[in-house]
Amino acid sequence: MTNDNIRPRQVQAYVGATVIDATGTPPRPHQTVIVIDRVITAVGPANEVPIPPGAVVRDVRGKYVIPGLTDMHVHSESETGDPRHFANLYVANGVTAVREMWGRPRLHEIRRMIESGELLGPRMTIASPLLDGSPALWSDVPDSPIVTVGSPEQARRAVSEAIDGGADFVKVYSRLGPEAYRAVLAEAQLRGITVAGHRSDNVPFHEQIESGQRSFEHLFGGIWPAASSDMDRLEAAMSRIRTTPDFHLGSWIKQVSRIEWEAVASYSPARATSIFERLVAADVAYTPTLAVHAVIDRPESIRLDDQRMEYMVPSTPESWDFLRTEIYCGGHRSKEEVHQHRELRDWRLATVGAMAEAGVRLLAGTDSVGPGLFPGFSLHFELEQLVAAGLTPMRALQCATLEPARFLGREQWAGTVEKGRVADLVILDADPMNDIRNTRSIHAVVVDGYHVDQAEREELLATARRIAEGDR
Structure with a gap:
């Protein structure tokens, strides 16, 4: 280091x-x-x-x-501006490598500091800026730079700019249209750069598995519509989502949650098995980020009296409250929606367990620093949640060690x-x-x-x- x-x-x-x-x-x-x-x-x-x-x-x-632990889904921009803030928390928690899922110029500066020995910190893999369709889900959230991609030409230019900017991979997001999504994948393959991120709402999931995207993040919408006996209708419902400002992301989560609820009611083990087999055959990884889903599905679990709050900036409670109410809960949840999210939480654990049993490559990631999450600390909670989903402690540990090394092409020199x-x-x-x-x-x-x-x-x-x- x-x-x-x-x-x-x-x-x-x-x-x-x-x-x-x-x-x-x-x-x-x-x-x-x-x-x-x-x-x-x-x-x-x-x-x-x-x-x-x-x-x-x-x-x-x-x-x-x-082995040192890897968090495969983090966002490490600190409001303090001091790179020691997050770097210290990662190292103190045994996190020796991270995959940064929203590329920003400052992250590249921090990586140079770590590699030169100026700063003690984890090994960093850095995404491109977030590529999304229009309206982009983070477009009305302050200080959220994104690249809006609405055509194949814009897609090719975005991939080229990501490479010029030093990105290790291209991050795609949920609202990319079908032509733009396919153009991103084609250009990335041509240019030899990996694509990872969300599924597109606008392309059937089974197609995306075989598109060349190397990892999918979170359990939002992705698997359950494709694993439903009513797959065609629910995949079409994903493509018909229309978000509203104030705030697009909160509006999107609310609509996706309704589709998820319908999808689990018509869950087909046979279709799920087929999806899992496709993921295995295409050697596509999945980062379920159970830690962030725990607080999205059960926001009452966020505790402001948590001792780890002392490592967060004083404005954290206010920013968490904003994200929890306006984004995660879409402004308000009815009693019925609260019940549904509690049930969905159990479904997420069961689904991850089924994926593991089917041999899907799983990666441990937290989505830190979302509400209720703490840099470094929350990876240990993610491991705990993977075991709660049915993985053995060894398999869960591998999700934060061996599997990230394999995914990142480091298996000959890291991960064990x-x-x-x-x-x-x-x-x-x-x-x-x-x-x-x-x-x-x-x-x-x-x-x-x-x-x-x-x-x-x-x-x-x-x-x-x-x-x-x-x-x-």
């Missing part, structure tokens, strides 16, 4: 821990992990792996070593605790295979070979708190 001019060459030996390497093999107790500079050079039984001369020996007996992989590690005080909530029991973090002990971790959190309070 820092270059050689900042950090001298170092050899570290982590001795005695149980290694949970995230490959799927059982946990291995009494292991030694050797790290030289940024790379894991050996993993094996403590009585068999020699400790290199001059190594810094770290006694981690009774601890558990897992193996020889030759980058030294992104989280050292835990308790066994996450016994209880996935134990990923919160962080003893130390290793970021790109840099060891963050408990004292430094506490200082990272304290600094984030001071920045949030306005004392930098």
